[in-house]
Amino acid sequence: MSWDVIVVGSGAGAMTSAVVAADRGLSVLVIEKSDKFGGTSAISGGGIWIPNNHYFAAKGGKDSYEKALQYILAAGGGKADETKVRAYLDHAPKMIKYLEDVSRVRYAVAEKYPDYYQHLPGALPGGRSLDPELFDTSTLGDELQNLRRPSASTLLMGRIAWTARDAHVAMARERGWRFKILGLMLRYKFDLKWRKKSKYDRRAGLGSSLVCALRASLLDRKVPLWLKTDFRDLVLDGDRVIGVRVEREGRALTLMARRGVILGAGGFEQNQTLREKYLPQPTKTAWSATPPGNNTGAALEAGMAAGAATDLLEWAWWAPTIAVVGEDKPRGVFAERAFPGAIVVNALGKRFCNEAQGYLEFGDAMYKDRDATGGRNVPAWCIFDAHFRFNYAMGPLMPAQIMPDSRLRKEWLGSVYWKADTLDELARQIGVDPAGLQDTVAKMNDYALTGKDTDFGRGDNVFDRYYGDVNVKPNPCLAPIRKGPFYAMRMDAGDIGTKGGLLTDAHARVVRADGSPIEGLYAIGNTSASVMGTAYPGAGATIGPAMTFGYIAAHHIAAAA
Template sequence: MVTDRQGSERAIMDRQVDILIVGSGGGALTAAVVAADRGADVLVIEKGDRFGGTTATSGGVLWIPNSHRVAAAGQEDNDEDAIRYIRSLAGDVAPERIRAFVEAAPRMLRYLEERAGLRYDAIPYTDYHAEQPGGRLGYRSHEPHPLDGRLLGDALERMWPTHQSAMLFGKITWTASEAAPLISRSKGWQRSLARVLWRYYSDVRQRVRSPRSRFLTSGNALIGRLWLALEARGVPLELNTALKDLIVENGRVVGAEVVSGGKAGIIRAARGVILAAGGYERNGRLRGEHLTASPDAGWSGGQPYNEGDALVAATRIGAATERMDAAWWAPSVSVPGEDRARPLFFERGLPGAIIVNQAGERYTNEAASYHIVGSQMIACDRPGAGTAPSWVLFDQVFRARYPMGPVMPLPDAFLSKEVRSILHKADSIDDLAQQIGVPPARLIATVERFNRFARNGKDEDFGRGDNPYDRYYGDPKAGLNPNLAPLAKPPFYALRVDPGDIGTSGGLVTDVNGAVLDTSGRPLPGLYAIGNTSSSVMGRAYPGAGATIAPAMTFGMLAAEHATGRNNLA
């Protein structure tokens, strides 16, 4: 059950469980299901007033090499290629952690399908760096089947909704197969649009009550399934219950001090505490210390409660950290009044848009993965040519055909006043440059150079459209290159873009079981960390869509198994 502790008269005083799980995202709920199946008394606590964490707001995709769903799709994969691929990107990550993930992730997916009702398909979504050794052109990323939100009852409104960036018009859910033709205006896009709109607006009963869609896709479909699995097992999930400190006795973590409903309490955990509370991306102090090139928490697309409480509590008892300056980077656009930024996940690769720095120059392949473009915004920032902020530019042809963050391909009058307030518009590149404060002559030269590349179908500066991932979000009707088209038809538009993120990826150091290590490299007995609370098994890299959630869920399973005893199956 989901219990809302806000304003409760009763604190959780001296409560005793086997496993305490802090956080309620995909990794947390996976750990809860597995631990409960192994006979443990489990409690899940969540700091916020909604459950699901970053996972619920995400696309819900899982990056799992060599799963049974890969074979079901008629594709071939193997563990060694996957390990080779991750190692080519992940740098100094311990090889045994990489192998633990690759070997356990398919087992995790099969387990949750068989025991928790998850439904996933491997999809033809290319790895972000498919050209690397061991890379694949698709079928490692897995998409969840939609879920009928009515099955969740009142809990639907207590689950975080999908991020606005991942919904049509910021509120209408869609599947990947529906979104793809709509984004690129490819064959069948009108039918997809009609189906998506009809499904949403024909649910008259729900439209009267709430703008929330009951057709759950993406991370909502994943979290909804896991929540139903917890309900079936009687595992409580308590909201508005924040971790304050960890309790250590005789060198072992035995529970936690919490604040619930405004009152302090103690939860003792006989077998372990699993920290799954996300990263620290919304903590301005920690960003200022560690993410010095991106210090503004408002640039993050992470959900507001990700403030690093679990990370801080663990370091107070001697836990080691690593790569604290790392994040899942993404160029982001901030809309006034919204509680988080909107990452530009795919729009940058569509033909007819470019990103320029404060000198009016391009500095990266705009169609690369959001993590690579965000990383370039960090790496290329320099005096006189700053990239924080940058500007994304597009013309009227793009404006009429494609979305760009919160700017939908609709007449200006249909955009909200908040979106109109951040959208710059001019009849010439010269005038646009003056509006956004970049040197007009240099911006004009940049656009002319890019337009020449676009007409020839070859980006001679950054190779846009050369890689498989680039082309995945291109428009095949664009001509010689699906990612290139000139910016030629006025009016011209610009949006400010900041070096944002969808979560931090550095954190607590863990072993192959998700056990937290101290500063001397030894496990802290009774303490585990998974997801963005831990340092990612992917290092500073982002191998493919779903490479954040799949490790969180996999190490959630491994942590639960370790805490309950691998051979102690219920």
């Protein structure tokens, strides 16, 4: 059995490469280990970070190649390779324009979503992050049953699809947010025909929209996608990769690839042994917000065995997570840390960073400061009061005005959240130093009055304030913690995928330590070391590059006739 190209994995990058390869006239097979397509991409926000995109330009937005280059290189901690960054900036806008023109993929610009490092040169206050439009899943037909379903946490009321732009209006409590939610609920409720078929919305949003659109585009092109096909190893002819060995429903098969193999099989976040080998400690697969069992690093190990160099293996796309009993994976805490009136402390009761900063930096701080504090930032504890609890969500706890404590699942008390009438009592319950916590809360209450967090500058820039409450003054990210009962939730040092992997060049070819490419082998997404170095420049900086280098790889294979 042979094809021109074999694509391993069915995340957004992998499916993008398959669409482009098919359009370039190549025969393509996509193989996916699980019984569902979409990978982590399917449960993600689906945001893609594309500097100089045509959506922003069409709205009169101003961006430039040079600005974006300056920004990424400044953010990348000296680990972003300029040649690859340039390849990204050259191709990312073309990639999304191409998909918009020829496939079912549809995006809109999230104009208000700021780049994450506002202090760096070249940062924009919005315009580079793109948000998927809703996708009508009824057009997928029977294939819909093979979709990796989005987590309930990313759906309104656990069922209703929305865009990140809609979600932001509700979270920031912008004018008209109640009407927005009501409108979405009514649209769902009165879709009576679809209601008879499914409790889920007919429409998919976020990452679900993206992978559905890509899957539909593959169906349009009659590109086969084999589920339950586990990539085990590469087939080499001398130094050249010519195929893959897989296990498919209990049978070992060898599949030949005449032109190339594209590894888009995610990172190694679901492999405890590899986590212990490469990531900072302590670390657990159970802290990862990615689908359990999917991304176990088989592609990384096969690439290394074929002689590939690696980079950034000690890095993940960090994000603090909250474990919820009864759910198969923990929830990433992306937005709530910025809401006014919640703080995050370590075992000493001390804050250790700006809670509102990007999730990668937050996770990094959980590890980074461990020498100073004796490893006490893992786990960290999010603390808030009854006022916060009434008004805002935190992890699975919807605001008490919608879901009071009496309606929360009983087993969550003492496992998902802790509650006490006083801060001292709360601190004792969770093993945090009570005096340290009192001291921190007193300081934060002062900062809420002045609007100035003199420790970490929370709320001082437009990115922090993106998830603040526009109605809270003087600083939308700061409010006092004083009204009992008081609450705590445990935050683990989680991730949304690993960031390091096989070293690749500007064509997405896997390279050896001397820089020479391994012929026939390409890697994209979290199977490859991130083009962004150690940074997370903006929302969509993992899937944007995965799709772009998928696009680049397919064109490179097609051109190398």
